[in-house]
Amino acid sequence: MLHSKPExxxxxxxxxxxxxxxLIDKYSVSKGAVLDFSISAFEAELLAQLEAKKLKxxxxxxxxxxxxxxxxxxxxxxxxxxxxxxxxxxxPSLLEVIQNLDSKRIRELGQPDLxxxxxxxxxxxxYFTSVNCRWYHGDTRFSEHLDSLFxxxxxxxxxxxxxxxxxxGSLKRLxxxxxxxxxxxMRPTDQVRTALEEIYxxxxxxxxxxxxxxxxxxxAKNASAMYLIGQIVSRFKDRHxxxxxxxxxxxxxxxxxxxxxxxxxxxxxxxxxxxxxAETRKRLDHIEAHYNQLRDKAMAIRDGRQNFTTxxxxxPVFSPASILAGYSAKDRRLQRKALLNFADCDSRxxxxxxxxxxxxxxxxxxxNKRDARELEAKADTSRDRLQVLRIQAAxxxxxxxxxxxxxxxxxxxxxxxxxxxxxxxxxxxxQAFVEDVKHRIIYxxxxxxxxxxxxxxxxxxxxxx
Numbered sequence: 097m098l099h100s101k102p103e104x105x106x107x108x109x110x111x112x113x114x115x116x117x118x119l120i121d122k123y124s125v126s127k128g129a130v131l132d133f134s135i136s137a138f139e140a141e142l143l144a145q146l147e148a149k150k151l152k153x154x155x156x157x158x159x160x161x162x163x164x165x166x167x168x169x170x171x172x173x174x175x176x177x178x179x180x181x182x183x184x185x186x187x188p189s190l191l192e193v194i195q196n197l198d199s200k201r202i203r204e205l206g207q208p209d210l211x212x213x214x215x216x217x218x219x220x221x222x223y224f225t226s227v228n229c230r231w232y233h234g235d236t237r238f239s240e241h242l243d244s245l246f247x248x249x250x251x252x253x254x255x256x257x258x259x260x261x262x263x264x265g266s267l268k269r270l271x272x273x274x275x276x277x278x279x280x281x282m283r284p285t286d287q288v289r290t291a292l293e294e295i296y297x298x299x300x301x302x303x304x305x306x307x308x309x310x311x312x313x314x315x316a317k318n319a320s321a322m323y324l325i326g327q328i329v330s331r332f333k334d335r336h337x338x339x340x341x342x343x344x345x346x347x348x349x350x351x352x353x354x355x356x357x358x359x360x361x362x363x364x365x366x367x368x369x370x371x372x373x374a375e376t377r378k379r380l381d382h383i384e385a386h387y388n389q390l391r392d393k394a395m396a397i398r399d400g401r402q403n404f405t406t407x408x409x410x411x412p413v414f415s416p417a418s419i420l421a422g423y424s425a426k427d428r429r430l431q432r433k434a435l436l437n438f439a440d441c442d443s444r445x446x447x448x449x450x451x452x453x454x455x456x457x458x459x460x461x462x463x464n465k466r467d468a469r470e471l472e473a474k475a476d477t478s479r480d481r482l483q484v485l486r487i488q489a490a491x492x493x494x495x496x497x498x499x500x501x502x503x504x505x506x507x508x509x510x511x512x513x514x515x516x517x518x519x520x521x522x523x524x525x526x527q528a529f530v531e532d533v534k535h536r537i538i539y540x541x542x543x544x545x546x547x548x549x550x551x552x553x554x555x556x557x558x559x560x561x
Contacts, residue, residue: 102171105173112163119137133184133185134182135182173187207305210321214321216252221324224331225328249345253351259302303363332345393413445528446528483522487522487529491529501555503533503535507523511523519549520544535557541555
């Protein structure tokens with residue numbers, strides 16, 4: 097069989113890098129952290145990928161020829177291949193490149209990985225703290241253990257470094273999904289739900305164990321590998337003839353401890369998403385509990401023929417809806433039609449304005465005796481109607497800033513210049529007239545103060561088109 101060029105082989109490897117991603121998911125770690133892959137597993141994964149991509153027969157044959165293990169070995173992509181044992185190993189440099197390109201799968205260290213690192217460190221710690229340790233450069237056994245110590249610590253440093261970069265990469269990937277989600281929706285999309293589940297797993301399985309591993313407080317309690325490393329370093333400090341080795345160990349220890357800061361930032365970012373999800377769950381649980389309460393009430397008042405009767409409006413189950421109280425009509429002409437006709441729009445601000453006006457109208461209609469307080473309320477309602485018209489006219493010239501970082505702040509500045517008798521409460525009405533500007537809520541609060549009034553709100557930020 098003719099072998100392909102190494103350049104062509106490298107191109108095919110990265111075009112079908114998913115094969116190696118799936119293999120890495122199943123790898124087994126042996127001494128020296130060498131990754132040995134099964135030949136049968138590689139061939140099965142190669143066939144599965146080709147079937148999934150549904151390539152033409154000629155293209156499939158070409159991929160199988162280039163990614164054949166003998167061809168990879170001829171191009172120098174393999175460290176070795178053993179057909180008798182049925183395993184092979186990629187060149188370490190190639191394997192590292194593939195792992196660094198893998199931004200979709202989790203490559204963080206979990207508790208079992210950190211336990212394995214602890215065992216390696218403890219093995220070297222046991223020798224250097226034992227009475228059998230001969231602190232002499234010419235001793236063969238001591239030199240072997242010293243080389244093993246530096247190999248272990250360098251390997252640990254590399255693993256922690258890849259772990260931190262993997263955590264940061266996973267955070268960036270998941271934040272792109274979750275930040276675009278509107279948490280006010282009743283149900284998250286499947287993509288967002290999957291991202292939140294992954295955030296929970298990363299937080300519990302990777303972030304917390306890594307912080308415990310790097311915790312300086314645990315060093316004083318003999319509860320982590322960092323404590324053992326600190327003890328080894330202290331032993332070298334006591335030996336003046338090992339000053340160079342001591343400096344090297346101190347540099348590795350400091351570098352390991354420095355990784356606690358980026359991991360802490362990842363934890364803070366993940367905690368924000370977890371808190372947002374918990375708040376959404378709490379709101380949905382409240383809605384479900386109230387619905388179940390209402391349903392149980394309705395089922396309890398059925399008569400003998402299983403017919404439903406109307407619940408009293410004074411029933412405690414309706415107490416959360418007290419804002420709609422008072423919409424009763426004594427005129428039979430009004431009882432023949434709906435008491436509430438909502439405008440055909442998705443604006444909460446317009447709906448609130450409509451409810452205020454209808455409530456004021458029915459309050460006047462159902463009570464012929466008007467006192468000064470009712471007349472003042474009517475005047476306030478008239479003022480609200482005229483103010484809405486002023487706001488609508490002013491919003492025709494509204495031009496938001498680009499990029500739009502805070503919708504309410506931009507509306508506040510615009511209404512200050514174009515609307516007479518402006519109040520902070522007018523911002524809610526003005527939002528209904530914002531057109532051609534897509535925006536979403538981000539869970540960060542801000543506030544505005546004007547004429548002794550204070551408005552706290554969740555920031556609405558523009559969505560790039």
